[in-house]
Amino acid sequence: DSGVTQTPKHLITATGQRVTLRCSPRSGDLSVYWYQQSLDQGLQFLIQYYNGEERAKGNILERFSAQQFPDLHSELNLSSLELGDSALYFCASSPQVGTGVGLRANEQFFGPGTRLTVL
Amino acid sequence: EDKVVQSPLSLVVHEGDTVTLNCSYEVTNFRSLLWYKQEKKAPTFLFMLTSSGIEKKSGRLSSILDKKELSSILNITATQTGDSAIYLCAVEAISGTYKYIFGTGTRLKVLA
Numbered sequence: 001d002s003g004v005t006q007t008p009k010h011l012i013t014a015t016g017q018r019v020t021l022r023c024s025p026r027s028g029d030l031s032v033y034w035y036q037q038s039l040d041q042g043l044q045f046l047i048q049y050y051n052g053e054e055r056a057k058g059n060i061l062e063r064f065s066a067q068q069f070p071d072l073h074s075e076l077n078l079s080s081l082e083l084g085d086s087a088l089y090f091c092a093s094s095p096q097v098g099t100g101v102g103l104r105a106n107e108q109f110f111g112p113g114t115r116l117t118v119l
Numbered sequence: 120e121d122k123v124v125q126s127p128l129s130l131v132v133h134e135g136d137t138v139t140l141n142c143s144y145e146v147t148n149f150r151s152l153l154w155y156k157q158e159k160k161a162p163t164f165l166f167m168l169t170s171s172g173i174e175k176k177s178g179r180l181s182s183i184l185d186k187k188e189l190s191s192i193l194n195i196t197a198t199q200t201g202d203s204a205i206y207l208c209a210v211e212a213i214s215g216t217y218k219y220i221f222g223t224g225t226r227l228k229v230l231a
Contacts, residue, residue, distance in 0.1 A: 002161065033219070042223040043162070043207060056217035090161060108153075110161035 003027065004111035006091050012117045018079040021114045025072055025093030031055065032074040033094070033108060034066055038087035049074055081118045088113045121146040123210050125222035133230050136198050140225045142208030143190040150211040152184055152191050157205045157224070165193070165206075198229045 003026035013019055025032050034046040045058035049068035060066075063081075068074045078085060092108040123144045132138055142152070151169045155162035166175040168184035168191060175182050179198075184191045195202055205224040212218055 002163075035221075043209075043221040045219040045221065048217065048219075056219070058218050058220075107164040107167065110163070112161055 002109040002111060004091060004093050004109050006089075006111040006114050008114060009112070010115045010117070012119065013081060014119055015081055015083060017081050017118075018077065019081065019116065021076040021078070021089055021091075021116075023074045023076070023091030023093075023111060025074070025091075026109055029093035029095050029109070030072065031094045032068055032072070033092040034060075034074070034076050035090040035092065036087045037090060037113075038084075041087075043090075046076070078116070083118050086116055086118045088115050121210075121212060121214070121218070121220050123208055123220045123222040125206075125208050125225050127225060128223070129226040129228075131228045131230060132198055134199055136229075137194065137196045138198060138227060140193040140195075140206050140208075140227070141190065142193070142222055143188075144208075144210045144220070145189065146210050146212035146214075146220060148213045149186075149189075150213055150217070153209045153211065154182055154191070154193050155207040155209065157207055158203075162207055195227075198227075200229050200231050203227060203229045 005024045007022045030051045033048045036044045046060040047066050048056040052068050063079050066076045090113045091111045094108045126141045151167050153167045154165040156165055166182045173184040179196045182193045205226050207224045208222040210220050
């Protein structure tokens with residue numbers, strides 16, 4: 001158990017709908033990352049938040065958005081869902097301790113994932 | 120375009136064998152390279168390699184970063200069935216913002 005929790009575990013919805021995935025990082029971790037893993041694409045980095053602010057952005061679609069709240073939990077919102085959005089969505093957290101510009105990535109602890117199925 | 124390529128895609132070995140997994144990368148402003156092991160679900164961290172730490176070892180696993188060749192290898196000696204997993208390589212780079220690029224992984228199966 002990594003200490004990172006994700007809800008829900010499974011989610012089945014229809015095309016065009018909107019869903020929210022939730023992640024609670026390990027106690028004390030300030031940084032949260034979101035990843036998408038599908039069979040044909042492998043693990044894709046979506047976005048990272050550090051202490052409430054967006055820190056890094058990857059291949060995240062405009063239909064997707066995320067935020068990190070003052071209590072450090074994070075939500076990933078997926079809207080106008082398409083069949084191709086079906087995937088396993090992972091959240092990870094890390095302490096992300098650093099100074100000034102150029103924060104170094106520390107070990108990322110992954111949650112168990114949310115499996116999204118779009119019908 | 121930034122990319123991370125892992126090879127082989129898949130391999131099957133017998134218990135006790137030694138395996139070497141490869142990861143090569145082409146990224147702008149390399150920061151670090153990370154290895155993960157993914158069994159049934161979530162990846163678990165193995166090593167992080169940076170310019171100041173190009174070799175890491177933990178038990179039967181070891182990894183080396185070759186900044187000149189833009190590559191890394193992950194060695195597993197005396198393999199066990201519990202080593203069966205997908206091994207992921209990821210590179211942290213900075214291009215305006217930080218980003219993490221993952222390879223597609225190497226699937227390792229260790230037979231008893």
